[in-house]
Amino acid sequence: MTRCLALLLLALACSGCAPVRPWERDALARPDMAWDPDPLGAQLGKHIQFSKEGSLDGGPGGGGGCGCN
Amino acid sequence: MRRKCASRAALRRARERRRQRRRLARRPSAMVRALTAAALALPGLASPAAADSPPTQARSDYHYSRYAEDAVESKKVAAGSERDRYEIDIHQFRFETGISDRVGFNIDITHEAMSGATPWYVTPGPNGTPVQVMTQATIEEARTDALLAGDYYFDRGKATLSGGVSSENDYLAFNGGLGGERQFNDKNTTLSAGIGASFDRITPEDTNKYPTRPHRENKQTYDVYLAASQVLGSATIVQTSVKYQLGTGYLSDPYKLAYVAGTPETDERPDLRNQISWLTRFRHHFRSAKASVHLDYMLYADDWKMYSHTFELAWYQTLFDRFLLVPSARYYSQSQAEFYAPYFTAPRGDGYRSSDYRLSPYGAYAFGIKAELPFEVWSLNWALTAAYDRYVSGADLALQKVDVENPGLVSYNLFTVGVTGRF
Numbered sequence: 001m002t003r004c005l006a007l008l009l010l011a012l013a014c015s016g017c018a019p020v021r022p023w024e025r026d027a028l029a030r031p032d033m034a035w036d037p038d039p040l041g042a043q044l045g046k047h048i049q050f051s052k053e054g055s056l057d058g059g060p061g062g063g064g065g066c067g068c069n
Numbered sequence: 070m071r072r073k074c075a076s077r078a079a080l081r082r083a084r085e086r087r088r089q090r091r092r093l094a095r096r097p098s099a100m101v102r103a104l105t106a107a108a109l110a111l112p113g114l115a116s117p118a119a120a121d122s123p124p125t126q127a128r129s130d131y132h133y134s135r136y137a138e139d140a141v142e143s144k145k146v147a148a149g150s151e152r153d154r155y156e157i158d159i160h161q162f163r164f165e166t167g168i169s170d171r172v173g174f175n176i177d178i179t180h181e182a183m184s185g186a187t188p189w190y191v192t193p194g195p196n197g198t199p200v201q202v203m204t205q206a207t208i209e210e211a212r213t214d215a216l217l218a219g220d221y222y223f224d225r226g227k228a229t230l231s232g233g234v235s236s237e238n239d240y241l242a243f244n245g246g247l248g249g250e251r252q253f254n255d256k257n258t259t260l261s262a263g264i265g266a267s268f269d270r271i272t273p274e275d276t277n278k279y280p281t282r283p284h285r286e287n288k289q290t291y292d293v294y295l296a297a298s299q300v301l302g303s304a305t306i307v308q309t310s311v312k313y314q315l316g317t318g319y320l321s322d323p324y325k326l327a328y329v330a331g332t333p334e335t336d337e338r339p340d341l342r343n344q345i346s347w348l349t350r351f352r353h354h355f356r357s358a359k360a361s362v363h364l365d366y367m368l369y370a371d372d373w374k375m376y377s378h379t380f381e382l383a384w385y386q387t388l389f390d391r392f393l394l395v396p397s398a399r400y401y402s403q404s405q406a407e408f409y410a411p412y413f414t415a416p417r418g419d420g421y422r423s424s425d426y427r428l429s430p431y432g433a434y435a436f437g438i439k440a441e442l443p444f445e446v447w448s449l450n451w452a453l454t455a456a457y458d459r460y461v462s463g464a465d466l467a468l469q470k471v472d473v474e475n476p477g478l479v480s481y482n483l484f485t486v487g488v489t490g491r492f
Contacts, residue, residue, distance in 0.1 A: 012213045019255040020300045027304035027354040032361040032385035032393065035308065035350060040132045040161045040454065040487065043177065043441070047458075048136070052479050054403050054427045055369040055377045056314050058348025060248055060263045 123173030127166035132487035145476035151186035188477035190326035199411035286319030377403035429475035431464030
């Protein structure tokens with residue numbers, strides 16, 4: 001785990017040296033590169049996991065409701 | 070002399086032309102830059118690292134989903150108990166638009182109609198093997214959830230304010246949140262933070278029939294969220310985020326019982342829960358394959374001594390330049406809460422107890438397939454979506470060894486159809 005974190009930090013640091021320019025971001029701007037390309041699908045998935053599993057979801061926000069059953 | 074001067078001037082002009090050509094070769098043309106900027110401004114095309122303007126086109130989504138849990142296996146259910154489980158019809162609607170060059174908002178509305186029996190408590194069966202007792206009557210209930218969020222965009226970031234309400238026959242919750250993000254390093258780095266709170270009131274049904282059920286309880290949750298995303302290359306981005314949630318008040322389940330020394334007793338959990346999740350997400354686009362890969366990993370822990378690991382993988386394949394096919398897979402494994410047991414032979418010293426399968430140790434896998442077909446009608450952009458997901462859970466799927474499986478573990482099918490319009 002520590003090694004993964006170190007690699008991630010290294011990757012972040014390296015990328016900081018050579019920023020990607022706006023005109024090079026066509027791939028990053030694609031809808032299928034969004035964190036949640038399907039907002040409704042992601043929202044329903046989160047609610048089902050909240051109702052049926054024991055963990056807290058990741059990321060911002062949270063749905064309402066009991067999820068008791 | 071005049072010829073000498075003319076040749077010097079010609080040389081200067083040639084040198085200047087060469088310099089100009091080198092400058093142009095080093096940077097894209099104004100037209101390319103303008104087109105790229107225009108493409109980035111298209112709704113839905115805003116990259117995660119460049120969300121600095123509201124949508125210029127309104128977008129509306131509608132999804133209908135059918136959620137159906139598998140019936141409990143006959144060997145896992147108590148004699149005479151219901152076997153069929155929950156089925157839910159879900160309608161979701163979302164609308165988002167920009168209302169000025171600085172302000173955008175979105176609204177989400179969900180309505181669910183639920184029916185079926187659910188796990189009630191667990192008893193020891195033959196040889197002590199736990200068997201599930203389901204609720205006696207089929208439950209019929211509905212939930213409506215509405216969430217409104219507004220964004221104010223700055224030159225290099227945005228602020229978000231949200232508020233929502235969720236209403237059920239026996240449950241009412243109000244939630245709100247405030248968040249912000251700021252871009253740095255030529256918009257290659259984005260830092261985000263947010264806070265949220267939810268105030269919930271529970272008024273369980275059938276309290277006359279089941280006098281041990283509470284008549285009215287409250288619970289509050291407060292959360293804090295921090296995230297950093299970084300562009301790693303022209304087709305690669307990563308985000309890591311930490312979310313902490315504090316839950317206080319009535320955190321038990323009023324509809325579940327725990328079997329203690331031969332008697333079904335109320336579900337009793339601590340009235341405080343500290344939860345933390347660490348989510349890391351990775352996105353990469355393969356230009357030659359016209360495909361993007363999504364990889365997510367989440368580590369979770371809480372002070373009920375539960376921890377979990379979640380791995381998610383999705384492949385977004387573009388076919389024939391417009392059709393999108395998305396196969397996905399998910400793996401989840403959790404440990405048990407410290408006060409969980411399928412049933413109890415004696416009361417615990419601290420008075421806590423729960424036999425809820427959601428607090429039991431288990432693992433689960435899920436796979437899904439989604440197809441999206443965009444088309445144009447009356448100069449408007451539409452997309453049709455169809456998706457299927459299958460989720461299976463079991464004690465033998467857990468990362469750790471589990472001695473006794475909770476008989477109430479859930480497996481389900483989820484079918485979704487939807488339509489998206491951009492105006």
